[in-house]
Amino acid sequence: MAPPRTYRCEAITLSHTPLGEADLLVTMYTRDQGKVRAVGKGARRSTSKLMGHLEPLTIVKLSLAHGRNMDVISQAEVVDGFATLKGDLTAIAKGQYLAELVGGFGAEESANPGLFQLMIDTLRAxxxxxxxxxxLRFFELHLLQVSGLSPELYQCxxxxxxxxxxxxxxxxxxxGTLCLECSPDDAHLRPLxxxxxxxLRHFDRSNIYEACNIAIDDELAEELKSLLLTTVSYWLGKEIRSNSFLERLHNESLSEV
Ligand SMILES: [Zn+2]
Known part of the structure; x- marks a missing residue:
């Protein structure tokens, strides 16, 4: 029998769940193959070479072997573990939110290098x-754009x-945007x-570093959050689960002021 075909890839880990006695089922987003689910054999054993390399929100270089049902991770090398981000609860919650959306919008066996890079740039920000x-707001708008769902921002x-x-x-x-005269049937209209x-136009034309340099007051931040969350949830077709934890942290921080 021919040996299983192996391949290497760069990926950002999104989530993992225990599998069997000591394995991990890892969901990741790869630069070249889109969303991939693969098994880290024995990855939960303290003696495993994979131990600690497959934590969610880690950029890794992996060697994988095609398996009968699922690919198997044979080697993992951490490129960036985002140690600073993982030391802050709010940042972790935001990272999980990004991971849920990349997992939801990213397709399997379909590369989208723009989405891969957007995830990494946003985690760094x-x-x-x-x-x-x-x-997060920059991410939501650009997530729609790299997914082919770019909202109109310049015309009705x-x-x-x-x-x-x-x-x-x-x-x-x-x-996207509508003038005050037009009211198409079934449009979920909201004021803008x-x-x-x-x-939104500034985000559209900027990279994330330029976008993050602009001051946004609380009222404007709430309007942008509501508009972009509603749009992203609409296209995702379901509620964004990790957002409820993010909202709880947000409300707790407000009550501390
Ligand atoms: Zn119009």
Whole structure:
């Protein structure tokens, strides 16, 4: 019998669950193959060479062998374990939120290097400033873009008129901004302030480091969060589970002020 084909890949681990007596089932997002689920044989044994290398939110270089049902991880080398991020509960919660969305939007056997890089850039931005929510908002908008679901931000999606400065509306499900005259059937319309529109356009044109340099007050932050979360949840087709823990941390931090 021919030996199983092996391959190497760079991945960011998203989550893992125990499997059998000592194995780990690892879900990861790879640069070249999209979402991959693979088994770390014996990875929960303290003597395993894989021990500690497959923790969620770790960039790893892996050697894998194609298995009958699932690929098997034979070697793992940590590229970045995000030690700073893992020392902060809020940053961990944000990392889990990113991991859930990458797992939800990322397809198996379909590479999306833009999504892979977005995840890594956002984790670095979260690690640099765990208290800021701006990296998450940038991530949500760009997640939609790299997934082919880019919301319109410059014209009315219905009549195609260029939007003048002013108050407009936004619909997660019909594809973005709308003028005040158009109300397509079934559009989940919500108000969109000029300030929020400007920030969305700034995110659209910037990299994450430029985006995170802009000051956003609490009211504007809430509007952006509500708009982008609603849009991402709509396309995901379900509630984002890790967001409830993030919200709890957020509310606790408010009550401490
Ligand atoms: Zn219109």
């Amino acid at each position: 979260v690690a640099a400033n765990p208290q800021s929510d701006t990296p 999606v219905e009549c195609r008129v260029e939007l003048e400065p002013g108050a407009h509306r936004f619909s997660p499900n019909v594809g 302030s000029l300030r929020a529109l400007k920030i």
